[in-house]
Amino acid sequence: MLTRLDNGVLQALLDSAARESAELDFKSDFNADNADHRRGLIEDACAFANARGGWLLLGVAEEAGSVSGLPGLEVADPDALRLRLIQMVETGLEPRLSGLRIDCVPVADGRHVVGIRVPQSWSGPHRTVGQRRFMVRGDSTNSEYDILGLRQAFLARDHAAQVWEAFRNERISRYYANRLPLVVAAEPAALIHLYPLSAVGTAAGIDLATAARSPAFLPARGNGWGPRHHLEGIVHRGEEHDAASTHYVHIFRNGALESFLALDPHVGNPGLALSRLQATVETLLPRWLEGVSDLAVAGPFQFAVTLVGVQGMQPLRDEPPRYSTWGNAAREDTLPLPARYLDPSEIDAGAMELLLEELRVVLHHAFGRDGIRSRYF
Known part of the structure; x- marks a missing residue:
């Protein structure tokens, strides 16, 4: 698993056409004011926390599950975005999830790739507040726990x-x-x-x-x-x-x-x-x-x-x-x-x-x- 996020790490992911995995997920676009984007982010965080933890990279394009570009996001105030994302995830899951780490890495044209490091949680399993879904990360996708999986969690x-x-x-x-x-x-x-x-x-x-x-x-x-x-x-x-x-x-x-x-x-x-x-x-x-x-x-x-x-x-x-x-x-x-x-x-x-x-x-x-x-x- 990645231990940090910087330009060198991003370039290495691009050069190797890194694939989405149990601990890595890419999204080319994200708008914090979009309800569907917020719901997707919270479900991703829930899935990582209920599994082995992982990184969600916003502003990273993928094709067939592999990194294809680093378009980045428009981020006017990185500190304000960090605070908003942390509050979004903490209040979007129950029990609350703490320990998030968020890195904003500048890329071309003043844009940023935003990396959200979700820790494996030992206070879960967690579920989303709105739809009350217990999500879990698999090899490269998210799914909802079945009864047996939830009992095991x-x-x-x-x-x-x-x-x-x-x-x-x-x-x-x-x-x-x-x-x-x-x-x-x-x-x-x-x-x-x-x-x-x-x-x-x-x-x-x-x-x-x-x-x-x-x-x-x-x-x-x-x-x-x-x-x-x-x-x-x-x-x-x-x-x-x-x-x-x-x-x-x-x-x-x-x-x-x-x-x-x-x-x-x-x-x-x-x-x-x-x-x-x-x-x-x-x-x-x-x-x-x-x-x-x-x-x-x-x-x-x-x-x-x-x-x-x-x-x-x-x-x-x-x-x-x-x-x-x-x-x-x-x-x-x-x-x-x-x-x-x-x-x-x-x-x-x-x-x-x-x-x-x-x-x-x-x-x-x-x-x-x-x-x-x-x-x-």
Whole structure:
């Protein structure tokens, strides 16, 4: 699938007489004021979202399904058109579809080819608001789901959630079995995960060489030694203590990410440095979202933090010299904090700040404090 749209990509499509496919559709003309054009656009977006996602290219002529020219569209204000198209699709489908990307590429005579990138959706299946049609993309055409297909679409959505939960549980089990990619410190820790739902049901993998060079995946703490390659992907080593890793970042072949962070600060008083965990997430999560975007790993994502090996432990205050404990001791070894569904298109600076504040409060809740009146970091 295309990861971007520019003049070079358009010329390559023309030179190769690229054909319409399960992930590519062409329309030579489009008028946002034409009801039939609007209805067709919404049905196309619905079909792509209910399948594997794809690009709808407006202003690209086709003959027998192959690109034959780049006539473009008259676009007076590209920004206004982007906003109108996004609103058209978001309000034209139920449930609402987010995550659209729209590129306006100038071609000859001041005209533009408009590319609409529709993501594969994990909140569907979607249907059109007006005619309530569940559309789906086939090899190169759209069709309406039959009853069996619609049932399978709902099951596929539930399957994605199950695959993510199985991944999270398997990584927790590996911690307790000492089968993580590095030898880690045998102490309380946090596992931080960002899991792309696009990894469900596909064998596609990321470019590991590019991922290994990206600064987005370096550890938040330590020098980032590595990367070390292994069967599941690559791992960057961060801080160590007594020859064991206390922090690493693991990049999986399917684009999933994991960070291990030991929580005992080794200040002479055993406990959990939750402020250290909060600061690590604040560093890693924005970088990770940028990094997976550069690798063309499609969202949405599940983001989660799990505290492991913490039974009987309490959090520590930051202040020396005593680093006294606060809150209630954990009654269980594993504390899986609630996972968050992240749509990258909706994560701006304000949304990131709210997400991190929510994490801080939930960490307080895990140890019996409200995080508002009783705030320790």
